[in-house]
Amino acid sequence: MITPNSIPVSTPPADDSFRDHFNGINEDGKRNWFYPQKPKGVWHNRRIWFTVVILTLLFVTPFLKYNNQPLLLFNVLERKFIIFGLFIGPQDYWLFGLTMLSFMVFIVLFTTIFGRLWCGWACPQTVFMEMVFRKIEYFIEGDSSKQKLLNKSPWTGDKVLKKGTKYFSFLLVSFLIANLLLSYVIGVDKLSKIISEPISQHVPFFSGIIIFTAVFYFNFAWLRDQACTVVCPYGRLQGVLMDRNSIVVAYDYKRGEPREKLHKGHDRTAGDCISCFQCVAVCPTGIDIRNGTQMECVNCTACIDACDSIMDKVGFDKGLIKYTSENAIVSGVNKLITNRTRGYIFVLVLLWSALGYLVVSRNDTQTTLFRAPGSQYIENKDGTISNLYTFKIFNKTNQIVKPVIHLDSPKGTLLFAGKPDLTLEGAGMSEGTVFIIIPKSELKNRKTKLKLSVYQAKEKLETFETTFMAPEE
Numbered sequence: 001m002i003t004p005n006s007i008p009v010s011t012p013p014a015d016d017s018f019r020d021h022f023n024g025i026n027e028d029g030k031r032n033w034f035y036p037q038k039p040k041g042v043w044h045n046r047r048i049w050f051t052v053v054i055l056t057l058l059f060v061t062p063f064l065k066y067n068n069q070p071l072l073l074f075n076v077l078e079r080k081f082i083i084f085g086l087f088i089g090p091q092d093y094w095l096f097g098l099t100m101l102s103f104m105v106f107i108v109l110f111t112t113i114f115g116r117l118w119c120g121w122a123c124p125q126t127v128f129m130e131m132v133f134r135k136i137e138y139f140i141e142g143d144s145s146k147q148k149l150l151n152k153s154p155w156t157g158d159k160v161l162k163k164g165t166k167y168f169s170f171l172l173v174s175f176l177i178a179n180l181l182l183s184y185v186i187g188v189d190k191l192s193k194i195i196s197e198p199i200s201q202h203v204p205f206f207s208g209i210i211i212f213t214a215v216f217y218f219n220f221a222w223l224r225d226q227a228c229t230v231v232c233p234y235g236r237l238q239g240v241l242m243d244r245n246s247i248v249v250a251y252d253y254k255r256g257e258p259r260e261k262l263h264k265g266h267d268r269t270a271g272d273c274i275s276c277f278q279c280v281a282v283c284p285t286g287i288d289i290r291n292g293t294q295m296e297c298v299n300c301t302a303c304i305d306a307c308d309s310i311m312d313k314v315g316f317d318k319g320l321i322k323y324t325s326e327n328a329i330v331s332g333v334n335k336l337i338t339n340r341t342r343g344y345i346f347v348l349v350l351l352w353s354a355l356g357y358l359v360v361s362r363n364d365t366q367t368t369l370f371r372a373p374g375s376q377y378i379e380n381k382d383g384t385i386s387n388l389y390t391f392k393i394f395n396k397t398n399q400i401v402k403p404v405i406h407l408d409s410p411k412g413t414l415l416f417a418g419k420p421d422l423t424l425e426g427a428g429m430s431e432g433t434v435f436i437i438i439p440k441s442e443l444k445n446r447k448t449k450l451k452l453s454v455y456q457a458k459e460k461l462e463t464f465e466t467t468f469m470a471p472e473e
Protein backbone atom coordinates (compact mmCIF):
# COMPACT_ATOMS: atom_id res chain seq x y z
CA MET A 1 0.00 0.00 0.00
CA ILE A 2 1.37 3.41 -0.94
CA THR A 3 0.61 6.11 1.58
CA PRO A 4 1.15 9.86 1.28
CA ASN A 5 4.33 9.57 3.33
CA SER A 6 5.92 7.26 0.82
CA ILE A 7 7.64 7.92 -2.46
CA PRO A 8 7.28 5.04 -4.88
CA VAL A 9 10.67 5.46 -6.51
CA SER A 10 12.71 2.46 -5.39
CA THR A 11 11.09 -0.93 -5.68
CA PRO A 12 9.69 -1.67 -2.21
CA PRO A 13 10.37 -4.94 -0.42
CA ALA A 14 7.71 -7.66 -0.39
CA ASP A 15 6.47 -6.51 3.01
CA ASP A 16 5.82 -2.79 2.75
CA SER A 17 3.53 -2.56 5.78
CA PHE A 18 6.04 -0.08 7.24
CA ARG A 19 4.46 2.48 4.93
CA ASP A 20 1.14 2.15 6.77
CA HIS A 21 2.32 4.22 9.68
CA PHE A 22 4.51 7.21 10.33
CA ASN A 23 7.71 6.03 11.98
CA GLY A 24 8.00 9.22 14.06
CA ILE A 25 5.06 7.96 16.18
CA ASN A 26 4.98 4.60 17.99
CA GLU A 27 1.99 2.26 18.36
CA ASP A 28 0.90 3.98 21.58
CA GLY A 29 0.65 7.24 19.69
CA LYS A 30 3.72 8.62 21.44
CA ARG A 31 6.70 10.13 19.72
CA ASN A 32 9.55 7.90 18.62
CA TRP A 33 12.56 9.78 19.83
CA PHE A 34 15.54 8.91 17.61
CA TYR A 35 19.09 8.62 18.90
CA PRO A 36 21.17 8.33 15.71
CA GLN A 37 24.69 7.07 16.12
CA LYS A 38 27.49 9.52 15.40
CA PRO A 39 28.04 9.51 11.63
CA LYS A 40 31.60 9.17 10.37
CA GLY A 41 33.22 8.44 7.05
CA VAL A 42 34.17 9.96 3.72
CA TRP A 43 30.75 11.45 2.96
CA HIS A 44 30.42 12.90 6.43
CA ASN A 45 33.84 14.56 6.10
CA ARG A 46 32.75 16.05 2.78
CA ARG A 47 29.62 17.34 4.45
CA ILE A 48 31.67 18.91 7.25
CA TRP A 49 33.72 20.87 4.70
CA PHE A 50 30.60 21.85 2.81
CA THR A 51 29.00 22.97 6.08
CA VAL A 52 32.01 25.18 6.82
CA VAL A 53 31.51 26.84 3.43
CA ILE A 54 27.72 27.17 3.85
CA LEU A 55 27.92 28.59 7.39
CA THR A 56 30.69 31.00 6.39
CA LEU A 57 28.54 32.23 3.50
CA LEU A 58 25.46 32.46 5.73
CA PHE A 59 27.21 34.54 8.37
CA VAL A 60 29.35 36.68 6.04
CA THR A 61 26.73 37.54 3.38
CA PRO A 62 24.74 40.04 5.53
CA PHE A 63 27.96 42.11 5.80
CA LEU A 64 28.59 42.16 2.05
CA LYS A 65 27.50 45.29 0.22
CA TYR A 66 27.11 46.21 -3.40
CA ASN A 67 26.41 49.80 -4.42
CA ASN A 68 26.20 50.75 -0.75
CA GLN A 69 23.37 48.32 -0.05
CA PRO A 70 23.28 44.72 1.22
CA LEU A 71 23.91 42.00 -1.33
CA LEU A 72 20.86 40.10 -0.04
CA LEU A 73 17.92 41.48 1.92
CA PHE A 74 14.49 39.96 2.51
CA ASN A 75 12.60 42.69 4.30
CA VAL A 76 9.15 41.15 4.27
CA LEU A 77 7.93 43.75 6.78
CA GLU A 78 8.44 46.64 4.35
CA ARG A 79 8.17 44.51 1.21
CA LYS A 80 11.75 45.41 0.17
CA PHE A 81 14.01 42.76 -1.27
CA ILE A 82 17.56 42.91 -2.58
CA ILE A 83 18.72 39.92 -4.56
CA PHE A 84 22.40 40.14 -5.51
CA GLY A 85 22.24 43.92 -5.76
CA LEU A 86 18.88 44.02 -7.54
CA PHE A 87 16.47 46.05 -5.43
CA ILE A 88 12.85 44.91 -5.58
CA GLY A 89 10.50 47.33 -3.86
CA PRO A 90 6.74 47.36 -3.26
CA GLN A 91 6.17 48.66 -6.83
CA ASP A 92 7.98 45.71 -8.36
CA TYR A 93 5.52 43.01 -7.34
CA TRP A 94 5.61 41.61 -10.89
CA LEU A 95 9.41 41.36 -10.74
CA PHE A 96 9.18 39.71 -7.34
CA GLY A 97 6.48 37.32 -8.59
CA LEU A 98 8.51 36.36 -11.65
CA THR A 99 11.66 35.90 -9.55
CA MET A 100 9.77 33.61 -7.17
CA LEU A 101 8.19 31.70 -10.07
CA SER A 102 11.55 31.09 -11.76
CA PHE A 103 13.02 30.11 -8.38
CA MET A 104 10.24 27.55 -7.95
CA VAL A 105 10.73 26.12 -11.45
CA PHE A 106 14.46 25.93 -10.72
CA ILE A 107 13.71 24.00 -7.48
CA VAL A 108 11.43 21.61 -9.41
CA LEU A 109 14.11 21.05 -12.07
CA PHE A 110 16.88 20.62 -9.50
CA THR A 111 14.81 18.15 -7.46
CA THR A 112 13.81 16.14 -10.51
CA ILE A 113 17.47 15.63 -11.37
CA PHE A 114 19.23 15.60 -8.01
CA GLY A 115 16.45 14.58 -5.60
CA ARG A 116 16.98 15.90 -2.08
CA LEU A 117 20.58 16.98 -2.50
CA TRP A 118 19.56 20.37 -1.11
CA CYS A 119 18.07 18.80 2.05
CA GLY A 120 21.16 16.79 2.90
CA TRP A 121 23.82 19.35 2.13
CA ALA A 122 22.58 22.91 2.16
CA CYS A 123 19.20 23.23 3.89
CA PRO A 124 19.73 25.38 7.03
CA GLN A 125 17.50 22.97 9.00
CA THR A 126 19.77 19.97 8.26
CA VAL A 127 22.97 21.99 8.43
CA PHE A 128 22.18 23.40 11.88
CA MET A 129 20.48 20.26 13.20
CA GLU A 130 23.01 17.64 12.11
CA MET A 131 26.21 19.67 11.97
CA VAL A 132 25.76 22.10 14.88
CA PHE A 133 23.13 21.04 17.44
CA ARG A 134 23.73 17.29 17.07
CA LYS A 135 27.51 17.85 17.37
CA ILE A 136 26.98 19.83 20.60
CA GLU A 137 24.82 16.98 21.87
CA TYR A 138 27.44 14.32 21.02
CA PHE A 139 30.14 16.47 22.63
CA ILE A 140 28.26 16.90 25.92
CA GLU A 141 26.25 13.68 26.24
CA GLY A 142 28.26 11.24 24.10
CA ASP A 143 27.10 8.88 21.37
CA SER A 144 23.56 7.49 21.05
CA SER A 145 23.87 4.69 23.67
CA LYS A 146 25.20 7.15 26.26
CA GLN A 147 22.40 9.60 25.45
CA LYS A 148 19.78 6.87 25.96
CA LEU A 149 21.37 5.86 29.27
CA LEU A 150 21.53 9.45 30.45
CA ASN A 151 17.86 10.02 29.64
CA LYS A 152 16.84 6.94 31.60
CA SER A 153 19.11 7.68 34.57
CA PRO A 154 17.86 9.51 37.70
CA TRP A 155 18.48 13.24 38.08
CA THR A 156 21.99 13.34 39.54
CA GLY A 157 24.29 16.36 39.65
CA ASP A 158 26.11 15.05 36.56
CA LYS A 159 22.86 14.73 34.60
CA VAL A 160 21.72 18.24 35.60
CA LEU A 161 25.09 19.64 34.55
CA LYS A 162 25.07 17.85 31.19
CA LYS A 163 21.45 18.67 30.35
CA GLY A 164 21.82 22.25 31.59
CA THR A 165 24.99 22.83 29.55
CA LYS A 166 23.40 21.27 26.48
CA TYR A 167 20.17 23.26 26.57
CA PHE A 168 21.97 26.49 27.48
CA SER A 169 24.27 25.96 24.45
CA PHE A 170 21.17 25.28 22.31
CA LEU A 171 19.68 28.54 23.55
CA LEU A 172 22.81 30.51 22.70
CA VAL A 173 23.00 29.07 19.18
CA SER A 174 19.25 29.70 18.70
CA PHE A 175 19.81 33.32 19.76
CA LEU A 176 22.64 33.58 17.23
CA ILE A 177 20.45 32.13 14.46
CA ALA A 178 17.62 34.54 15.38
CA ASN A 179 20.05 37.46 14.96
CA LEU A 180 21.32 35.97 11.71
CA LEU A 181 17.77 35.74 10.40
CA LEU A 182 17.05 39.34 11.38
CA SER A 183 20.24 40.50 9.67
CA TYR A 184 18.74 39.18 6.42
CA VAL A 185 15.38 40.84 7.14
CA ILE A 186 16.42 44.31 8.31
CA GLY A 187 20.12 44.38 7.38
CA VAL A 188 23.19 44.33 9.67
CA ASP A 189 23.39 48.13 9.92
CA LYS A 190 19.92 48.43 11.38
CA LEU A 191 20.43 45.34 13.53
CA SER A 192 23.67 46.62 15.09
CA LYS A 193 22.01 50.02 15.68
CA ILE A 194 19.14 48.28 17.46
CA ILE A 195 21.50 46.14 19.54
CA SER A 196 23.62 49.14 20.58
CA GLU A 197 20.65 51.30 21.60
CA PRO A 198 18.47 50.92 24.72
CA ILE A 199 15.93 48.08 24.53
CA SER A 200 13.10 50.51 25.35
CA GLN A 201 13.61 52.22 21.96
CA HIS A 202 13.19 48.99 19.99
CA VAL A 203 10.73 46.85 21.93
CA PRO A 204 9.13 45.26 18.80
CA PHE A 205 12.51 44.20 17.40
CA PHE A 206 13.76 42.81 20.70
CA SER A 207 10.46 40.95 21.05
CA GLY A 208 11.08 39.61 17.54
CA ILE A 209 14.55 38.35 18.52
CA ILE A 210 13.12 36.65 21.63
CA ILE A 211 10.27 35.05 19.66
CA PHE A 212 12.60 33.80 16.92
CA THR A 213 15.08 32.50 19.52
CA ALA A 214 12.22 30.57 21.16
CA VAL A 215 11.05 29.20 17.80
CA PHE A 216 14.57 28.03 16.84
CA TYR A 217 15.15 26.56 20.29
CA PHE A 218 11.86 24.64 20.06
CA ASN A 219 12.77 23.49 16.56
CA PHE A 220 16.27 22.23 17.31
CA ALA A 221 15.75 21.01 20.88
CA TRP A 222 12.37 19.30 20.43
CA LEU A 223 10.92 19.25 16.91
CA ARG A 224 14.16 18.09 15.22
CA ASP A 225 13.61 15.41 12.53
CA GLN A 226 9.87 16.18 12.50
CA ALA A 227 10.60 19.61 10.98
CA CYS A 228 11.63 17.65 7.85
CA THR A 229 9.16 14.78 8.04
CA VAL A 230 6.01 16.61 9.21
CA VAL A 231 6.37 20.37 8.72
CA CYS A 232 8.50 21.00 5.63
CA PRO A 233 6.33 21.36 2.47
CA TYR A 234 9.32 20.68 0.22
CA GLY A 235 9.74 17.30 1.88
CA ARG A 236 6.06 16.49 1.34
CA LEU A 237 6.35 17.33 -2.37
CA GLN A 238 9.15 14.85 -3.09
CA GLY A 239 6.66 12.24 -4.30
CA VAL A 240 5.58 14.42 -7.21
CA LEU A 241 8.92 16.08 -7.92
CA MET A 242 11.09 13.00 -8.19
CA ASP A 243 10.96 10.19 -10.72
CA ARG A 244 12.87 6.98 -11.40
CA ASN A 245 15.81 8.91 -12.85
CA SER A 246 16.25 11.23 -9.85
CA ILE A 247 19.50 10.82 -7.95
CA VAL A 248 18.79 9.73 -4.38
CA VAL A 249 20.52 7.94 -1.53
CA ALA A 250 19.41 4.38 -2.31
CA TYR A 251 20.05 0.81 -1.32
CA ASP A 252 21.16 -1.39 -4.22
CA TYR A 253 18.64 -4.16 -3.59
CA LYS A 254 19.77 -6.09 -6.65
CA ARG A 255 23.15 -6.51 -5.02
CA GLY A 256 22.04 -6.63 -1.39
CA GLU A 257 19.12 -9.09 -1.49
CA PRO A 258 18.46 -11.60 -0.14
CA ARG A 259 19.93 -10.17 3.01
CA GLU A 260 21.40 -12.55 5.55
CA LYS A 261 23.65 -12.35 8.60
CA LEU A 262 27.28 -13.18 7.99
CA HIS A 263 28.27 -16.65 9.16
CA LYS A 264 31.98 -17.22 9.29
CA GLY A 265 33.20 -20.33 7.53
CA HIS A 266 29.98 -20.74 5.50
CA ASP A 267 29.86 -20.25 1.75
CA ARG A 268 27.67 -17.21 1.24
CA THR A 269 24.87 -17.55 -1.29
CA ALA A 270 22.88 -14.53 -0.06
CA GLY A 271 23.27 -10.92 -1.19
CA ASP A 272 25.76 -8.45 0.21
CA CYS A 273 23.52 -7.01 2.93
CA ILE A 274 24.54 -8.69 6.18
CA SER A 275 21.55 -7.31 8.13
CA CYS A 276 23.76 -5.45 10.58
CA PHE A 277 21.27 -2.56 10.83
CA GLN A 278 24.09 0.00 10.97
CA CYS A 279 22.35 2.03 8.24
CA VAL A 280 19.28 2.26 10.49
CA ALA A 281 21.30 3.05 13.62
CA VAL A 282 22.83 6.19 12.11
CA CYS A 283 19.67 7.49 10.43
CA PRO A 284 18.50 10.79 12.00
CA THR A 285 14.95 10.17 10.80
CA GLY A 286 14.91 6.56 12.01
CA ILE A 287 14.13 4.85 8.70
CA ASP A 288 15.46 1.73 7.05
CA ILE A 289 16.68 2.80 3.62
CA ARG A 290 16.58 -0.84 2.48
CA ASN A 291 12.79 -0.47 2.34
CA GLY A 292 13.14 1.86 -0.63
CA THR A 293 13.06 5.62 -1.05
CA GLN A 294 10.93 7.24 1.62
CA MET A 295 9.72 10.73 2.27
CA GLU A 296 11.54 10.76 5.62
CA CYS A 297 14.96 10.37 3.98
CA VAL A 298 16.73 13.74 3.92
CA ASN A 299 19.68 12.33 1.97
CA CYS A 300 22.12 13.04 4.79
CA THR A 301 24.51 10.30 3.55
CA ALA A 302 25.03 8.87 7.08
CA CYS A 303 23.81 5.42 5.97
CA ILE A 304 26.23 5.44 2.99
CA ASP A 305 29.18 5.90 5.35
CA ALA A 306 27.84 3.35 7.85
CA CYS A 307 27.32 0.70 5.19
CA ASP A 308 30.63 1.42 3.44
CA SER A 309 32.50 0.87 6.70
CA ILE A 310 30.69 -2.47 7.19
CA MET A 311 31.43 -3.50 3.59
CA ASP A 312 35.08 -2.65 4.22
CA LYS A 313 35.14 -4.78 7.36
CA VAL A 314 33.56 -7.84 5.72
CA GLY A 315 35.58 -7.47 2.53
CA PHE A 316 32.75 -6.62 0.12
CA ASP A 317 32.75 -3.77 -2.36
CA LYS A 318 31.59 -0.42 -1.02
CA GLY A 319 28.51 1.27 -2.46
CA LEU A 320 25.71 -1.04 -1.35
CA ILE A 321 24.03 2.20 -0.30
CA LYS A 322 24.98 5.07 -2.57
CA TYR A 323 23.85 8.07 -4.58
CA THR A 324 22.08 6.53 -7.54
CA SER A 325 18.68 6.30 -9.19
CA GLU A 326 16.08 3.57 -9.41
CA ASN A 327 16.73 3.17 -13.15
CA ALA A 328 20.47 2.92 -12.53
CA ILE A 329 19.88 0.12 -10.00
CA VAL A 330 17.55 -1.77 -12.34
CA SER A 331 19.37 -1.35 -15.65
CA GLY A 332 22.74 0.12 -14.74
CA VAL A 333 21.95 3.14 -16.91
CA ASN A 334 20.74 6.52 -15.75
CA LYS A 335 19.51 9.44 -17.78
CA LEU A 336 19.83 12.76 -16.01
CA ILE A 337 18.34 14.73 -18.89
CA THR A 338 14.92 13.36 -19.85
CA ASN A 339 12.00 14.87 -21.76
CA ARG A 340 10.59 16.02 -18.42
CA THR A 341 13.77 17.88 -17.44
CA ARG A 342 14.05 19.30 -20.97
CA GLY A 343 10.54 20.74 -20.52
CA TYR A 344 11.50 22.33 -17.19
CA ILE A 345 14.71 23.74 -18.70
CA PHE A 346 12.69 25.24 -21.57
CA VAL A 347 10.24 26.93 -19.14
CA LEU A 348 13.13 28.13 -16.98
CA VAL A 349 14.98 29.66 -19.94
CA LEU A 350 11.76 31.45 -20.95
CA LEU A 351 11.25 32.79 -17.43
CA TRP A 352 14.87 33.87 -17.03
CA SER A 353 14.78 35.59 -20.43
CA ALA A 354 11.64 37.50 -19.45
CA LEU A 355 13.18 38.32 -16.08
CA GLY A 356 16.42 39.50 -17.71
CA TYR A 357 14.51 41.73 -20.13
CA LEU A 358 12.39 43.23 -17.34
CA VAL A 359 15.45 43.91 -15.19
CA VAL A 360 17.39 45.53 -18.03
CA SER A 361 14.45 47.65 -19.22
CA ARG A 362 13.40 48.64 -15.71
CA ASN A 363 13.38 52.35 -14.77
CA ASP A 364 14.55 53.80 -11.45
CA THR A 365 11.25 55.67 -11.04
CA GLN A 366 7.64 54.99 -11.90
CA THR A 367 5.49 58.05 -12.48
CA THR A 368 1.76 58.31 -12.97
CA LEU A 369 0.38 61.65 -14.11
CA PHE A 370 -3.38 61.94 -14.80
CA ARG A 371 -5.67 64.87 -15.43
CA ALA A 372 -7.34 65.87 -12.16
CA PRO A 373 -10.79 64.23 -12.03
CA GLY A 374 -13.58 66.55 -13.19
CA SER A 375 -11.15 69.29 -14.29
CA GLN A 376 -11.42 71.09 -17.64
CA TYR A 377 -8.86 72.96 -19.71
CA ILE A 378 -8.30 76.63 -18.81
CA GLU A 379 -7.81 79.27 -21.51
CA ASN A 380 -5.29 81.83 -20.25
CA LYS A 381 -5.16 85.48 -21.35
CA ASP A 382 -1.61 85.09 -22.70
CA GLY A 383 -2.80 82.65 -25.37
CA THR A 384 -1.88 79.45 -23.52
CA ILE A 385 -4.02 76.53 -22.35
CA SER A 386 -3.64 74.90 -18.91
CA ASN A 387 -4.61 71.43 -17.75
CA LEU A 388 -4.51 70.40 -14.10
CA TYR A 389 -2.88 67.01 -13.25
CA THR A 390 -2.25 64.93 -10.16
CA PHE A 391 0.97 62.93 -10.11
CA LYS A 392 2.73 60.26 -8.12
CA ILE A 393 6.42 59.37 -8.42
CA PHE A 394 7.65 56.10 -6.93
CA ASN A 395 11.33 55.54 -6.27
CA LYS A 396 12.13 51.99 -7.36
CA THR A 397 15.68 52.10 -6.00
CA ASN A 398 16.95 51.88 -2.45
CA GLN A 399 18.83 55.21 -2.80
CA ILE A 400 17.63 58.82 -2.45
CA VAL A 401 16.39 60.16 -5.80
CA LYS A 402 15.80 63.85 -6.62
CA PRO A 403 13.56 63.73 -9.66
CA VAL A 404 12.70 66.57 -12.02
CA ILE A 405 9.73 66.22 -14.38
CA HIS A 406 10.33 67.69 -17.81
CA LEU A 407 7.88 68.18 -20.70
CA ASP A 408 9.64 66.88 -23.85
CA SER A 409 6.95 67.65 -26.42
CA PRO A 410 5.16 69.79 -27.34
CA LYS A 411 6.77 72.92 -25.91
CA GLY A 412 5.26 74.04 -22.62
CA THR A 413 5.86 74.58 -18.95
CA LEU A 414 5.00 72.86 -15.70
CA LEU A 415 3.70 74.84 -12.74
CA PHE A 416 3.66 72.83 -9.51
CA ALA A 417 1.12 73.66 -6.83
CA GLY A 418 2.87 74.67 -3.62
CA LYS A 419 6.44 74.02 -4.84
CA PRO A 420 6.60 70.47 -3.46
CA ASP A 421 9.87 68.80 -2.45
CA LEU A 422 10.03 65.82 -4.77
CA THR A 423 13.05 64.26 -3.05
CA LEU A 424 12.35 60.54 -2.71
CA GLU A 425 13.74 58.30 0.01
CA GLY A 426 14.71 54.75 -0.99
CA ALA A 427 11.49 53.02 -2.19
CA GLY A 428 9.67 56.26 -1.28
CA MET A 429 6.82 58.03 -3.03
CA SER A 430 6.00 61.66 -3.67
CA GLU A 431 2.73 63.12 -4.97
CA GLY A 432 1.21 66.47 -5.83
CA THR A 433 -0.62 68.53 -8.41
CA VAL A 434 0.79 70.35 -11.38
CA PHE A 435 -0.49 72.60 -14.17
CA ILE A 436 0.84 71.90 -17.62
CA ILE A 437 0.69 75.08 -19.70
CA ILE A 438 1.05 74.92 -23.48
CA PRO A 439 0.79 77.71 -26.08
CA LYS A 440 -2.31 77.36 -28.32
CA SER A 441 -0.05 77.38 -31.38
CA GLU A 442 1.43 74.02 -30.29
CA LEU A 443 -1.99 72.35 -30.08
CA LYS A 444 -3.52 71.10 -33.32
CA ASN A 445 -6.25 68.87 -31.91
CA ARG A 446 -8.72 68.74 -29.05
CA LYS A 447 -6.68 65.90 -27.53
CA THR A 448 -2.88 66.03 -27.67
CA LYS A 449 -0.44 63.37 -26.52
CA LEU A 450 2.24 64.81 -24.23
CA LYS A 451 5.67 63.22 -23.84
CA LEU A 452 7.37 63.76 -20.49
CA SER A 453 10.56 62.58 -18.83
CA VAL A 454 11.88 62.27 -15.32
CA TYR A 455 15.48 63.34 -14.82
CA GLN A 456 17.93 63.24 -11.97
CA ALA A 457 20.60 65.83 -12.73
CA LYS A 458 21.39 65.01 -16.40
CA GLU A 459 20.39 61.37 -16.20
CA LYS A 460 17.07 60.48 -17.79
CA LEU A 461 15.31 58.01 -15.46
CA GLU A 462 12.01 57.48 -17.23
CA THR A 463 9.75 58.65 -20.05
CA PHE A 464 5.98 58.54 -20.01
CA GLU A 465 2.94 60.00 -21.75
CA THR A 466 -0.32 61.68 -20.83
CA THR A 467 -3.09 63.50 -22.70
CA PHE A 468 -3.79 67.22 -22.84
CA MET A 469 -7.22 68.72 -23.57
CA ALA A 470 -7.69 71.92 -25.52
CA PRO A 471 -10.72 73.71 -27.03
CA GLU A 472 -11.84 72.66 -30.53
CA GLU A 473 -10.35 75.00 -33.16
Ligand code: SF4
Nearest residue numbers: 283297298300301303
Ligand atom coordinates in the same frame (compact mmCIF):
# COMPACT_ATOMS: atom_id res chain seq x y z
S1 SF4 B 1 18.08 6.91 5.01
FE1 SF4 B 1 20.27 7.43 4.98
S2 SF4 B 1 20.41 9.32 3.82
FE2 SF4 B 1 18.25 9.02 4.37
S3 SF4 B 1 18.02 10.21 6.24
FE3 SF4 B 1 18.47 8.12 6.85
S4 SF4 B 1 20.69 8.04 7.07
FE4 SF4 B 1 20.21 9.92 5.97
Ligand code: SF4
Nearest residue numbers: 273274276277279307
Ligand atom coordinates in the same frame (compact mmCIF):
# COMPACT_ATOMS: atom_id res chain seq x y z
S1 SF4 C 1 24.54 -1.15 6.79
FE1 SF4 C 1 24.64 -2.15 4.80
S2 SF4 C 1 24.98 -4.30 5.33
FE2 SF4 C 1 24.25 -3.32 7.18
S3 SF4 C 1 22.05 -3.60 7.14
FE3 SF4 C 1 22.45 -1.63 6.19
S4 SF4 C 1 22.57 -2.14 4.02
FE4 SF4 C 1 22.78 -4.08 5.09
